[in-house]
Amino acid sequence: MSIQSAGLFIAFEGGDGAGKSTQAARLSETLESRGLNVLRTREPGGTPIGEKLRSLVLDHGHGTIDARTEALMFAAARAAHTHQVIRPALKNGTVVITDRYIDSSVAYQGIGRGLGAEGVSTLNHWATEGLHPDLTVLLDVDPAHGRQRRTAGDASEDRLESEPDAFHSAIRHAFLDLAEANPSRYLVLAADDDMGTLAAQILARVDSLLSELAPREHVPGGCP
Template identity: 55%
Template sequence: MTGAGDTRPIAEPVEGLFVTFEGGDGVGKTTQAALLDAWLTGVGRTVVRTREPGGTEVGVLIRDIVLHHRGEVAPRAEALLYAADRAHHIETLVRPALARGEVVIQDRYLDSSVAYQGAGRVLGRDEVRELSLWATGGLLPDVTVLLDLDPASARERLDADDKPFDRLESEKEHFHARVREEFLSLAAAEPERFLVLDASLPPDELAAAVRARVEPLLA
């Protein structure tokens, strides 16, 4: 319920299912999203796979700025760019898919902004969260899968990929430690929405746990 002075938009009801994957870089979000997509498609559900930033044509341009721009991007500008991507993405892709009764599987959402910009950039959890809620009209996922892994192990995985690091992946270990702590704090505050999994477990075991959480919601 919003208070008398709260001007944040109230989320409109949706018919589909909204599942997001969160966690630090290198934890296996893309792998688990793909496995969930394959299973849902196999049981006859229409799935929309997307990501933030970069789930739309506008988002691709913003993604290039926030992750690959060679110059400096001020922390507050970074947070606003992510929010702009999110506002356009939800309005033009996610809400229409949910209205059609489809399952949206998304790699990163507002929890990433709270963790990376709110905690990692030290801009403040509440400020960044409120910005994203305003940008999206208050839309929250039905399930958020948090793949948890210590930053050192995640960095080993990224090193093994032998790909250039983006701006966030290149941050120091203490940055990623703050991000991880914030993700876990968010999950503890909303246990009904979050499914926290140990990302060091085998992919098939993780996928089974995700399916067990999502399956009852398909009815």
């Protein structure tokens, strides 16, 4: 039985190869071990239509995808994800942890593709009916380091990952600008720090938020 009284929405953001999935999984496992209801999801994806759109927008071999079409595909997947998955889970008191959310579209399509941050933000505000995370964890990674991480071994890059370092550098600065503009919602961490240290810092911030949802003595301590 969950010990929380209200849902909590956490998004992990950052450049490709930042380690978002790893940290999202560690946080999810820790919170579940405490008895909290946790939903870990991703974007684009999280729903059947979202997963199909994910394949179309990220996999190679689907022909040319112009910037506006790309932005609309991400927004469509996010609309389904928010309406069908995230909002119902939050209503039931679940901690929702998503690998990417609106800020990725603002960074990648708004800045990286040159569509403009304001326009892409407005589109996604409409698609999600204004739902924003309680906390956004930004794992800041140098583009070259990120590429080295994601191509380790036999791993291949998807359509966005394979963009040049200049594109990924613009993405990085876009994320940092978003965090600077809204520091109360963001936790910015260096992605190349020790994984255990990162996990502990993230958990400490989440604990602070959980303490606002339930009496502190009802939220056990501990690190992953």
